[in-house]
Amino acid sequence: MLEQYLPVLILVELAIILAIAFILLSRLLGPNRPASNKLGAYESGMDPIGQARDRYSVSFYIIAMEFIVFDLEVIFIYPWAVRYQEFGEGTLWAMMLFIFILFLGLIYTLKKGSFDWDTEHTATRKPRL
Amino acid sequence: MEIYLFILFATLAVAAAVGMITSKDTVNSALFLVVNLISVAGIFLLLRAQFLAVIQILVYGGAIMVLFLFVIMLLNLSSEENMISRFSVKYAIAFLLGVVVLSQLLYAIASVTGTLPYVSPEMERVGTVEALGDALFSTYMLPVLVTAILLTAAVVGAILLAQRKFSGKENK
């Protein structure tokens, strides 16, 4: 009875094997003569300032949070969409209300200006030209 | 056949959980938690809860852990390795407390005599989207709408706390 999940298993195994294969093959077969200028991080010709993991602005966080909220909305709508013929008229209005409430949340986010990038002082530094 | 899969997922989950709480770098902890979530999703598949398994990976692994990694990047946290102090008495007490709680739970659980019934066709249906949909939009309609308000409150709260500008001063 687990046969139906066999394709999933095969897919996962294939993905893992290919990923490991690519890394190993490129390390084993590729030419490997490290030189100082090759090892530095490449930033279109300029020398990098600060570490790689620089601070991002908060709007990234708010977008990721909105993504979660609407991802959760999807998993509520999905079972409803699958069975909405069998449900009566009532669940249609209830789902509309559900979607409307979350839509209000989106309007709130937009009006609070958390998505406008330029006014928000982004923490990523601008490269000095 | 299922026993081997269960043992595989179980050891993966426990190893990832232990890795999460002991690893020095915060990003490693987050990635260990993702491995844990995926192996628990695998066990959901074993229990025929297919819709939940997909959601677990999609929402938990996909969205929530992304948010964690975002914040770890945002706060540039990995440099805080020095927070793991060497062995201290606090670890011993916490570990002891944990073991005490665990032993009581395991003792209680050991008394469970029920075995998982042979997977009847009806059982097969329980994990599917249709079954969840039927129950969700009949009996549990009210909790769905309460969740909508819960999520909106979380959105308003998160924006209020995370936004840079402090609106208190503007509208005096």
Add this chain to the structure above:
Amino acid sequence: MELYWFLGLSAVLFTIGVIGVLTRKNAIVIFMSAELMLNSVNLSLVSFSAQLGDVHGQILVFFALCVAAAEAAVGLAIIIAIYRNNLTVDVSKIHLLRW
């Protein structure tokens, strides 16, 4: 498969989460351990639902997932606000309101 295998695993994961919350000092890792605790409870809910053959357990997992997501959104916003004020997320360093 015996039911207590699944419940035992969820108890072990729950305890690891508890130990994680009690020992770690980094606020984010403490929060991740709390998420691990919630996730281990989801596992025992699904196993009970499988054993009882009804869908109520899985529905509760559904809502527990939404609660965990909402908690993650608010909790990480608090951690960002903490970072802005104290510039450290080491829980033991921020103790203004002691005894």
Add this chain to the structure above:
Amino acid sequence: MESANELLTILPVIIIGTAGLLVMMVDAFTENSRTAYWITVLFSAIGLAVSVNSLFGPTGTSFYNMIAYGGTAAFGAVLVMTGTLFSVMLTREYLEKTGRHIAEVYSMMLFATFGMLVLVQSNNLVTLFLGIETMSISLYVLAGLVKDEKKGVEAALKYFLLGAFSTGFLLYGIALLYGASGSTFLVDIAATDEKGLIYWAGVALLLVGFFFKVSAVPFHMWTPDVYQGAPTTITAFMATASKAAGFVAFILVLSRALPDVRAEWSDVIWLFAIFTMVIGNILALVQDNVKRMLAYSSIAHAGYVLIGFAAATGAAYSAILFYLFAYTLMNVGAFGIVAYYEWNKGLDFTEIKNYAGLGYQQPLMGVLMSVFLFSMVGIPPFAGFIGKYRVFAAAIDEGLISLVIVGVLASAASVYYYIRVLVYLYMKEDEGAQVTLVKPGMLYSVTLVILAVLTLYFGINPGSLTDLLLSFKDAAY
């Protein structure tokens, strides 16, 4: 789908939900928070009126018996709405005078109230869990509302981490009870015949989750710091509305889901009641900060309420409901006056020595503070006395003499730290710079006077309310 009259059963929940969304939109589109304030006050008043009228309505269950309305649940809604209405009325002036007025406070308070109303009316562990979580998440945000203040944000983090931790225990309790009984409806859990170890583990974890929410002693660590860190009128909201909602849900769960194991859990609660009263009072004695002292006093009051749970009879539950009503009135008042003194001198003005000689400056505030403090001690003409008396009487009927003795001793000890505030207000001379108190706004003093009058009224003739509470048959058995 729900017919119209089913929607009527949860009218307060609908009103507060729409109010929260409306206020959220008002915040988004217009930056002016005055309309948001008045909308919140209006809807809270309507919600209170509706829940008072539903007190006399029928009892029953609706929404596929997810919701239980009428009786204890209706009075729970009244408790929550009283706490909300009065603390919202105090919030605007307090936040504006301390220069921290944030428009979102109203929508978050309404969402928290929405969660409490769902929690109070739940007949199923799923709605109970969602109600607790909606309430808690909004309260985490409210604790850290003023994000530029280290104290507030740190209180929010502490509340959040311990809250997430306790949610894990609560959910694990629910899961084990579901496993043992086969369903999440309170009535079905009561019907489980074979009570294996899983059942007991579930009950224990559920109790841990609830003890955390009502800050019984071993789980009270978060309360003083969060109550001191949060803005004072928000602390009033947290201390009264959320604790009352937690206790009413506790009554519903204990009386409906676990009636036949009453002997076991009442002994456990007996123990926690003693811890909470003794330690709550001892810690309150040593406090020099009035706000923190009030936080510990709210823990001590949770101890007195737990005495009623240890008795666990119909009379005890109605005594608990009355006690919670009196507790809500006097605590919102006391925190309101602390907030008033706070905005005169700055945020760290809550040390007790700052109160020296202030009683004479604004006589009204001094008198009101003494009304609330006397009621907290439990002096006869005030509602606090009636509440304590009825809870102790219910416990004595059940033969819990030793518990009542500890309760009486604890209240005797509490006289010291309550009256100490009055001593500073009136007897002590203010050696520092002469503090000139600004006269509070009209609405602010009217709200506090209403609270004091209600505390006095229900102290003098509590008959009407107590008979009504005794008539609730759904929780009693």
